[in-house]
Amino acid sequence: MKWKGRDQSGNVEDRRGMSPRMAMGGGGGLIVLVILIVGRLLNLNPAVVQQVANVAQQAQQRAQPEQVGDGINDEQREFVAVVLHDTETVWTKLFDEQVSGGSYVPPKLVMFNEAVNSGCGQATADVGPFYCPADQKVYLDPAFFADLARRHKSPGDFAQAYVIAHEVAHHVQNLLGLNRQANAARQSGNEREANQMSVRLELQADFLAGVWAHYAHKEFDIMEAGDMEEAIQAANQIGDDTLQREATGRVRPERFTHGTSEQRARWFKRGLTSGNLEDCEQLFKVAYERL
Secondary structure (H helix, E strand, C coil): CCCCCCCCCCCEEECCCCCHHHHCCCCHHHHHHHHHHHHHHCCCCHHHHHHHHHHHHHHHHHHCCCCCCCCCCCHHHHHHHHHHHHHHHHHHHHHHHHCCCCCCCCCEEEECCCEEEECCEEEEHHHCCEEECCCCEEEECCHHHHHHHHCCCCCCHHHHHHHHHHHHHHHHHHHHCCCHHHHHHHHHCCHHHHHHHHHHHHHHHHHHHHHHHHHHHHHHCCCCCCHHHHHHHHHHHCCHHHHHHHHHCCCCHHHCCCCCHHHHHHHHHHHHHHCCHHHHHHHHCCCHHHC
């Protein structure tokens, strides 16, 4: 992939190097909790107690040291910033041309090590890269890329770019309201329906990542020989069936939440080859068995 020396996004928030305690929010949350408990025990005015808690939380946030990763200009940050810039360029243009009444608002991308505090709660690197709709940020521990190459047998910079584009695609879904059906299914309490809707949402994100690659290559001529194969290999290696087989030796389709290896690779390739944004709606129209 051709990425070195190219324009970078300014929406990268680098928290690498922060201690796990700092990354997970430090002691500020505990202070606020104590204030709320004491206020309830003393039967104080809840509005006043909440105001005091808010002031304490703001003071704690101001007391936090500068994020350790800021100012680190290494190759990992450069790569992430270049790919994020490409997603911003592509999706801004597609929203302007194909989305009626909407404009693209890019997400922030948070780089972290080991653990992080997000708008969706605290998380460790074990969960892998993720998008949080509550704060509209993508979270990424770059160590995942080494795991992608070693454990999932998917090396290469374009495989890494696919991972970033997939998470940004969840942001696109959020802006377009494409995740509403999946959210409703999760809230219904029906695990089978929720899992199936999650599969549709993840395959749609794979498709949208392919759409990004299609237009990014047109715009910047980024792809080199073997790049498409790298991304398809990555999509193939992180399918539910492959991961379940590696972890337990058996496959349980009723537990799928992201789709099979074949499905993920196929929908990414479909978006990459067609670049047709409207096709993403098919993921919620066809029968689940035909995905």
